[in-house]
Amino acid sequence: MSQIAFPTPDPAILARADAIRTALRALLPRECVVTDEAGRRAFETDALTAYRRLPLAVILPRTTEEVATALRFCREQGVNIVPRGAGTSLAGGAVPQEDAIVIGLSKMNRVLEINYADRYARVEAGVTNLAISEAVGEKGFFYAPDPSSQLACTIGGNIAMNSGGAHCLKYGVTSNNLMGVRLVMFDGDILDLGGPALDADGLDFLGLVCGGEGQLGIVTEAYVRILPLAEGARPVLFGFDSAEDASRCVAAVIGAGIVPVAMEYMDRLAIEITENFAHAGYPLDVEAMLIIESEGSAPEIEAEQKRILDIARAHNVRVVKESMSAMESAQIWKGRKSAFGATGRIADYICMDGTVPTGQLPEALRRVAKICADEGLRVANVFHAGDGNMHPLILYNMNDPAEQEKAERAGARVLEMSVELGGCLTGEHGVGVEKRDLMSKQYTPQELAQQKSVRAVFDPDGRFNPAKVFPLTGRAA
Ligand SMILES: Cc1cc2nc3c(=O)[nH]c(=O)nc-3n(C[C@H](O)[C@H](O)[C@H](O)COP(=O)(O)OP(=O)(O)OC[C@H]3O[C@@H](n4cnc5c(N)ncnc54)[C@H](O)[C@@H]3O)c2cc1C
Numbered sequence: 487m488s489q490i491a492f493p494t495p496d497p498a499i500l501a502r503a504d505a506i507r508t509a510l511r512a513l514l515p516r517e518c519v520v521t522d523e524a525g526r527r528a529f530e531t532d533a534l535t536a537y538r539r540l541p542l543a544v545i546l547p548r549t550t551e552e553v554a555t556a557l558r559f560c561r562e563q564g565v566n567i568v569p570r571g572a573g574t575s576l577a578g579g580a581v582p583q584e585d586a587i588v589i590g591l592s593k594m595n596r597v598l599e600i601n602y603a604d605r606y607a608r609v610e611a612g613v614t615n616l617a618i619s620e621a622v623g624e625k626g627f628f629y630a631p632d633p634s635s636q637l638a639c640t641i642g643g644n645i646a647m648n649s650g651g652a653h654c655l656k657y658g659v660t661s662n663n664l665m666g667v668r669l670v671m672f673d674g675d676i677l678d679l680g681g682p683a684l685d686a687d688g689l690d691f692l693g694l695v696c697g698g699e700g701q702l703g704i705v706t707e708a709y710v711r712i713l714p715l716a717e718g719a720r721p722v723l724f725g726f727d728s729a730e731d732a733s734r735c736v737a738a739v740i741g742a743g744i745v746p747v748a749m750e751y752m753d754r755l756a757i758e759i760t761e762n763f764a765h766a767g768y769p770l771d772v773e774a775m776l777i778i779e780s781e782g783s784a785p786e787i788e789a790e791q792k793r794i795l796d797i798a799r800a801h802n803v804r805v806v807k808e809s810m811s812a813m814e815s816a817q818i819w820k821g822r823k824s825a826f827g828a829t830g831r832i833a834d835y836i837c838m839d840g841t842v843p844t845g846q847l848p849e850a851l852r853r854v855a856k857i858c859a860d861e862g863l864r865v866a867n868v869f870h871a872g873d874g875n876m877h878p879l880i881l882y883n884m885n886d887p888a889e890q891e892k893a894e895r896a897g898a899r900v901l902e903m904s905v906e907l908g909g910c911l912t913g914e915h916g917v918g919v920e921k922r923d924l925m926s927k928q929y930t931p932q933e934l935a936q937q938k939s940v941r942a943v944f945d946p947d948g949r950f951n952p953a954k955v956f957p958l959t960g961r962a963a
Contacts (some may be wrong), residue, residue: 489894490578490919492539493953495585499542499565506563507543510587513559518552518593520544529588532573532580533635534836534920536884541568541582548593550668550676550706556589557704558674566949569700571612571643574635576837577918579647579699579954586952589704591642597621598707606665606682607712611642611705615649618710627712630657633914634823642705648697650914652822653779655872656747657713659914661696666709669695669702672945682709694940699916700951702944719747719781721818722791724798725772725805729753729855729867732774733847735801736871739778739794740844746790748779749872750822756829756868756879763828766821767814769805776871777822779815825868826879833864833881836920838897840904841913844874850907854878857899861892875913876904902927917955926957 499506507521520526521543531538542565547553560567566586573580582588591612599608602625607618615636618629632651633639639649645667650659657663666680680692695702726732736749752760752768752775761768768775776798780790795806809815829835842850851867858865858880869877878900882893901911901921905928911921925934938956942948 489891489898490537490923491958492537492583492919493958495583499585502563503542506565509563510543510545510559513555514545514547514552518546518548520546529570529573529582529590532575532578534576534578534581534918536834536836536890537578537581537919539581539583541586541588542584544588544590546590546593550670553589553670553704553706554674554676556587557670557672560587560949561673561947564947566952568951569642569646569704571640571646572614572635572638574639575643575647575916575918576839577647577912577916577920579916579918579951580643581919583953591640591704591706594706595640600712601682602627602712604682605712606709608682608707608709609641610707611645612640615639615641615644618712622712623715626715628715629710630654630663630713631660634826636823641708641710645696645705645708646698646700647914647916650870650873650875652748652750652819652870655749655870656745661693663711664692664696664708665711667692667695667705668707670704670706672703672947672949677703680709697916699918699955701941701955702950716747716781717783718787719779719815720787720791721748721777721779721809721815722794723768723805723807723818724776724778724803725769725807726774726776726802727772727804728802729774729851730848731801731803732776733851733871735776735798735803736847737844738797738801740872742793742797744790744793746778746794746872747781748777749870750777751775751867751869751871752777752822752825753867755864756825756866759832759866760821760825760828760868763831764817764821764824766817767807768821769807772805777818822868829866829879829881834884835866835879835881836893836897837877837879837915838900839875839877839913839915840901840909840911841873841875842904842907842909844872846907846909847871847874847876850876850903853903854900857896857903861896863889863892863896870913873913874909898924919954922954923957925955
């Protein structure tokens with residue numbers, strides 16, 4: 487049985503469901519409104535597929551004004567709202583409820599402006615992450631945060647979750663690369679926060695919205711920083727006979743003040759599953775592997791990789807495999823970025839993203855192994871090691887309620903452990919419904935109350951993404 491509770495839908499809204507859907511169809515163009523059951527089913531879950539709820543209706547606006555119209559309507563009707571990008575959230579951030587209307591930004595997918603001189607792009611919220619780098623790649627630029635889901639996930643979802651990715655070790659996560667947003671508020675008012683200049687005056691509202699998990703309003707446009715591509719880049723694979731050696735090596739590289747552009751960790755099971763699918767050339771006879779990428783001019787890459795190799799040798803590295811061509815490098819990254827998808831082919835999984843200081847990685851990996859062994863579940867570790875951002879993929883069978891309970895319990899214990907070791911519940915996937923009830927492990931009641939009061943300034947009726955991020959209270963709990 488799932489431990490994650492969803493509040494009972496508001497019976498008054500359910501009683502008016504047909505009338506609400508009819509009113510919506512009259513209000514917005516036909517292609518923007520999905521009310522039939524089959525159409526709504528497509529929006530009943532996200533990448534945390536264990537949880538499903540059929541939404542009341544779905545609105546797919548094409549403009550900021552249509553978003554504003556939709557939000558005014560929801561307010562008048564007293565209906566909850568679930569903003570949605572591509573639905574790749576691993577934390578259940580985009581899972582709807584039966585009394586909520588999903589507002590999906592997928593039709594707002596245009597790159598509106600590219601300014602190379604001032605190094606920004608202005609895009610609609612439904613543009614995919616990868617589409618930004620593709621739009622500016624020809625001129626030698628890119629958008630740095632690169633979630634492994636970048637082919638599908640949208641910049642609006644990235645902003646809401648403050649997403650990261652393999653190359654965020656050097657370039658920072660979404661908040662470090664976001665310059666401004668257009669935000670539609672609960673009452674349909676439109677707010678511009680930040681913009682093409684580096685910083686805006688006044689309180690840092692942009693900082694709140696980035697990571698606001700869709701609870702403060704709907705982002706319809708964003709200004710993002712674009713950066714010149716490095717002169718060159720080369721990943722190297724380092725294979726170790728123990729998790730201990732590999733994770734100590736990570737801590738030692740970071741401790742030496744080296745900042746490679748990416749430093750990813752994969753354990754034996756993750757390597758095996760991924761290699762079977764992607765044929766990336768990973769070594770199959772090691773317990774753990776690091777992919778460490780350096781970039782810059784050829785001498786810069788050589789110098790950094792020599793320092794890293796010395797550290798790896800001091801940590802008993804057994805296999806060292808340099809990428810010898812752009813094609814090999816692409817293959818190495820294709821493998822890493824398809825690791826979750828490859829895992830999904832063999833089992834259901836939940837992916838935790840608790841984060842620990844890099845010095846705690848050896849202890850954290852030991853504890854993850856023990857927790858999963860206690861529950862009798864397999865685990866594959868594949869994560870952004872340089873940031874200490876762990877991703878144990880806990881394998882289970884979704885159709886077996888007892889296994890689901892075990893997987894949720896193991897996941898919760900892993901996240902509690904991250905906090906105990908001086909880290910936090912989420913490095914990049916957000917809280918959503920998945921970690922909602924664990925927030926009290928990280929924050930005191932006073933801290934949670936402060937966060938909720940800030941949220942209430944943006945959303946006084948509490949209608950955006952209810953029952954997420956904050957532990958449930960009262961009857962719903
Ligand atoms: C295979 C796979 C790999 C992944 N790898 C990574 C990774 O490396 N790094 C990482 O950080 N994440 C990763 N993720 C998680 C996920 O892709 C990110 O959280 C992503 O940012 C979600 O974007 P989305 O467009 O799919 O948003 P959705 O899943 O649709 O929504 C996510 C949240 O954002 C809110 N939201 C969406 N759009 C808006 C908007 N316009 N305005 C306001 N709120 C909005 C939603 O309400 C929800 O709370 C991965 C997921 C998968 C399935």
